[in-house]
Amino acid sequence: MDLSVLTLSRFQFALTIMFHYLFPPLSIGLGGLLVIMEALFLKTRDFHYEAMTKFWTKIFAVNFAVGVATGIVMEFEFGTNWATYSRYVGDVFGSALAAEGIFAFFLESGFLAVLVFGWDRVSPRIHFVATCMVALGAFFSSIWIVVANSWQQTPAGYHIVGQGLAARAEITDFWAMVFNPSSMDRLVHTLIGAYILAAFFVMSIAAWYILKGRHLDFAKKSFTIALIVAAITSLAEPISGDLQAKKVAHTQPAKLAAMEAVFQTGTGPTPLYLLGLPDAAEQRVKYGIAIPGLLSFLAYGDSQKPVTGLDKFPRADWPPVAATFQSFHAMVWLGMLFVALTLVGLYFRWRGTLFEKRWLLWVFVLAVPLPFAANQLGWVTAEVGRQPWVVYGLLRTSDALSKAVVASQVLGSIIMFIVIYAMLFAVWVFVLDSKIKHGPDEAATGPTTPARGGLFGVAGLRAGAGGGASLTERGDSGGKE
Amino acid sequence: MDLNILWFILLGVLLTGYAILDGFDLGVGMVHLAVKKDDERRILMNSIGPLWDGNEVWLVTFGGALFAAFPQAYATAFSGFYTAFMILLFALIFRAVSMEFRSKHDAPAWRSFWDVSFCAASMLATFLFGVAVGNAMRGMPIGPDMEFQGTFVSLLHPYALLVGLLAVATFAMHGSIYLHLKTEGELQKRIQGWMWRTFGFFLVLYILTTMFTLVTVPLATHNFQEHPWVWIVVVLNVLAVANIPRAIFLGRPGYAFASSCATIAALTFLFGVALFPRLIYSSLDPDWSLTIYNAASSHKTLAIMATIAALGMPFVLAYTSVVYWVFRGKVQLGKFSY
Numbered sequence: 001m002d003l004s005v006l007t008l009s010r011f012q013f014a015l016t017i018m019f020h021y022l023f024p025p026l027s028i029g030l031g032g033l034l035v036i037m038e039a040l041f042l043k044t045r046d047f048h049y050e051a052m053t054k055f056w057t058k059i060f061a062v063n064f065a066v067g068v069a070t071g072i073v074m075e076f077e078f079g080t081n082w083a084t085y086s087r088y089v090g091d092v093f094g095s096a097l098a099a100e101g102i103f104a105f106f107l108e109s110g111f112l113a114v115l116v117f118g119w120d121r122v123s124p125r126i127h128f129v130a131t132c133m134v135a136l137g138a139f140f141s142s143i144w145i146v147v148a149n150s151w152q153q154t155p156a157g158y159h160i161v162g163q164g165l166a167a168r169a170e171i172t173d174f175w176a177m178v179f180n181p182s183s184m185d186r187l188v189h190t191l192i193g194a195y196i197l198a199a200f201f202v203m204s205i206a207a208w209y210i211l212k213g214r215h216l217d218f219a220k221k222s223f224t225i226a227l228i229v230a231a232i233t234s235l236a237e238p239i240s241g242d243l244q245a246k247k248v249a250h251t252q253p254a255k256l257a258a259m260e261a262v263f264q265t266g267t268g269p270t271p272l273y274l275l276g277l278p279d280a281a282e283q284r285v286k287y288g289i290a291i292p293g294l295l296s297f298l299a300y301g302d303s304q305k306p307v308t309g310l311d312k313f314p315r316a317d318w319p320p321v322a323a324t325f326q327s328f329h330a331m332v333w334l335g336m337l338f339v340a341l342t343l344v345g346l347y348f349r350w351r352g353t354l355f356e357k358r359w360l361l362w363v364f365v366l367a368v369p370l371p372f373a374a375n376q377l378g379w380v381t382a383e384v385g386r387q388p389w390v391v392y393g394l395l396r397t398s399d400a401l402s403k404a405v406v407a408s409q410v411l412g413s414i415i416m417f418i419v420i421y422a423m424l425f426a427v428w429v430f431v432l433d434s435k436i437k438h439g440p441d442e443a444a445t446g447p448t449t450p451a452r453g454g455l456f457g458v459a460g461l462r463a464g465a466g467g468g469a470s471l472t473e474r475g476d477s478g479g480k481e
Numbered sequence: 482m483d484l485n486i487l488w489f490i491l492l493g494v495l496l497t498g499y500a501i502l503d504g505f506d507l508g509v510g511m512v513h514l515a516v517k518k519d520d521e522r523r524i525l526m527n528s529i530g531p532l533w534d535g536n537e538v539w540l541v542t543f544g545g546a547l548f549a550a551f552p553q554a555y556a557t558a559f560s561g562f563y564t565a566f567m568i569l570l571f572a573l574i575f576r577a578v579s580m581e582f583r584s585k586h587d588a589p590a591w592r593s594f595w596d597v598s599f600c601a602a603s604m605l606a607t608f609l610f611g612v613a614v615g616n617a618m619r620g621m622p623i624g625p626d627m628e629f630q631g632t633f634v635s636l637l638h639p640y641a642l643l644v645g646l647l648a649v650a651t652f653a654m655h656g657s658i659y660l661h662l663k664t665e666g667e668l669q670k671r672i673q674g675w676m677w678r679t680f681g682f683f684l685v686l687y688i689l690t691t692m693f694t695l696v697t698v699p700l701a702t703h704n705f706q707e708h709p710w711v712w713i714v715v716v717l718n719v720l721a722v723a724n725i726p727r728a729i730f731l732g733r734p735g736y737a738f739a740s741s742c743a744t745i746a747a748l749t750f751l752f753g754v755a756l757f758p759r760l761i762y763s764s765l766d767p768d769w770s771l772t773i774y775n776a777a778s779s780h781k782t783l784a785i786m787a788t789i790a791a792l793g794m795p796f797v798l799a800y801t802s803v804v805y806w807v808f809r810g811k812v813q814l815g816k817f818s819y
Binding site: 062065068069070071072073075076078079080081083084086087089090091092093094095097098099100101102103105106107109110111112113114116117118121122133161168170171172174402403404405409412413416420423424427430431434 | 530531534535537538540541542544545546548550552553555556557558560561562563564566573574575577578582585626628629779781782785786789790793794796797800801803808
């Protein structure tokens with residue numbers, strides 16, 4: 001087995017980033033759903049919506065805490081394992097990361113305290129502002145991270161200073177860096193993916209309550225809101241994906257060739273494989289089912305034009321074909337499944353029979369891992385498809401390592417991460433499970449208790465339950481008589 | 482003043498903010514085992530419940546700003562201290578997990594396990610911060626290629642360990658004073674006793690570290706000749722330290738807390754003065770040191786970041802104050818607390 005610093009560092013990065021990315025998309029999407037729910041409460045003054053917001057806030061808080069803990073690891077790892085990369089991209093990547101810290105992290109974590117613990121300490125309007133700020137923070141955060149990653153895919157607005165191993169990229173045009181050729185398409189695709197994930201997550205738990213006959217009113221309302229969001233986003237995602245793939249065809253042709261296993265450029269129309277087993281050694285796709293000419297049409301809008309194949313690139317510049325092809329295809333198939341599922345759901349919801357269709361509700365309960373998988377697979381396509389480069393065309397992954405680190409250190413930290421992440425995952429599941437079993441609190445019937453007057457009504461400042469609460473567990477005295 | 486100096490100062494501000502804010506919640510973690518009853522331990526944990534997460538963001542932003550402003554220093558320090566940083570991550574994550582896990586089950590053995598791990602992780606993280614500061618003061622084996630050439634064990638020099646202990650004592654004292662503000666009744670009386678004990682521990686280590694620094698770390702005072710006004714901060718530091726017992730004695734914990742904040746700020750400032758204009762001092766050859774010029778990003782990036790900071794920091798300070806205001810007052814336990 002190859003236990004070089006390179007292999008180990010890549011393994012560690014894949015492990016920590018994939019584990020991390022279980023949590024942010026749910027925070028991003030659920031943050032948006034919380035804004036919708038609380039806005040409905042403020043508009044209708046229907047306390048079911050308040051109970052709903054409170055319940056999903058608790059889930060949000062657990063998820064957010066794990067996301068922060070695993071996110072710190074990522075920030076450290078650029079320096080610990082990829083020091084040469086950090087020196088190379090620091091000037092460009094750094095301003096995005098600093099912007100994320102100052103604009104996004106402080107906003108999220110500051111207002112999260114009010115969102116989670118502040119129900120009986122501030123007025124409903126101020127609380128709503130806090131919810132919006134947390135959602136906005138999660139959104140800002142995704143902007144800067146996707147911008148930085150997109151710069152690695154399609155570098156722009158920079159020039160190279162220095163020679164050989166001392167070379168590094170320096171920024172020449174900040175806005176060209178921010179709006180590099182792929183950043184906006186990829187941002188849209190990532191955000192829509194996050195909303196699909198969060199909506200399916202909400203639908204899964206709500207469908208389970210309906211099947212168990214618990215919290216019916218709450219569950220049906222939650223399910224309907226999430227179903228509408230899921231249907232819109234699932235339909236929008238293939239459109240965004242198509243726009244993005246057309247860009248990839250121009251900016252990263254080797255990646256597109258790997259995504260579709262185009263080994264030879266050919267002379268006529270290029271087919272689109274629906275399924276298959278690409279074999280890089282034999283340079284062909286085994287057991288493939290293909291539609292003639294479709295890839296040419298999708299990539300260039302011209303069904304006759306041949307798509308650039310991997311034969312146009314030196315073998316050393318090929319991404320791993322099988323992994324890129326399969327992750328991409330699995331993601332696309334899952335995306336199609338989401339469209340079908342949500343349309344079926346909408347149809348029965350419109351007919352008014354959805355909540356009697358137990359089989360369909362079970363499908364929604366069990367479907368929750370799929371959007372998590374689709375989000376992960378999309379990133380695997382993006383990152384594996386960029387190989388062997390860490391910054392496309394500029395810096396190879398194998399040159400990006402830390403020079404002061406030896407293999408045994410990385411092996412040690414991998415073992416540590418496996419242990420601690422297994423534990424974190426257990427906490428997450430355990431806490432989530434207890435929240436779901438506990439369910440939402442009954443909606444209040446009387447007028448709401450939080451003080452209205454003043455900017456920060458402090459009705460419950462020192463009184464009763466919830467005065468001192470944890471991040472994941474708090475009293476719900478606010479709003480109940 | 483050029484942008485490199487500005488960013489050195491801004492990093493100092495972020496580090497000071499982190500040390501003051503996360504300092505008290507790490508300190509609360511360290512004295513956690515000093516109370517025995519379950520309810521009292523819950524009060525301690527809940528005193529930092531809504532705040533610790535936001536406090537840790539100061540560290541995250543410090544890391545991000547270091548990466549952005551001085552990528553060479555970020556890369557050298559993080560890769561050179563690989564093992565130390567991994568242990569730090571372990572401690573920080575474990576600490577968060579302990580708080581979340583503890584309340585989920587009633588069995589005494591379960592709770593004591595997470596109590597011990599909460600305390601140990603808080604202490605370990607603080608100790609590592611101190612060791613890092615100690616090593617930065619002494620200088621590190623940095624080669625001409627800006628790469629770290631030592632080992633993890635070479636970081637465990639007696640001076641670095643002493644600064645590590647000083648950090649533990651400082652935060653334990655800072656956290657005790659914070660707890661005195663957040664508690665009441667009989668528990669508060671006992672915390673009064675810890676304030677005295679942790680202050681004594683701090684005072685001994687403060688004097689020892691000062692002597693050690695003056696004798697063995699020439700770097701610490703090299704800027705004093707050129708900038709004699711720095712002595713004012715030294716004097717203020719001593720006054721702040723002296724004001725802590727005075728305020729405790731007079732029954733004014735608010736002043737004591739302000740004084741311990743000032744002490745931490747002054748110590749962080751003097752650490753900055755010791756380094757300036759270097760970020761990482763090479764013990765092999767001073768010319769190989771990483772400075773705020775040879776380790777920095779381009780002028781353009783520093784200017785962009787300064788704009789970002791100017792736009793963002795006022796908001797950060799405003800809503801951080803708002804959040805602390807919303808959660809003012811003594812800790813009360815609810816049935817859903819930790």
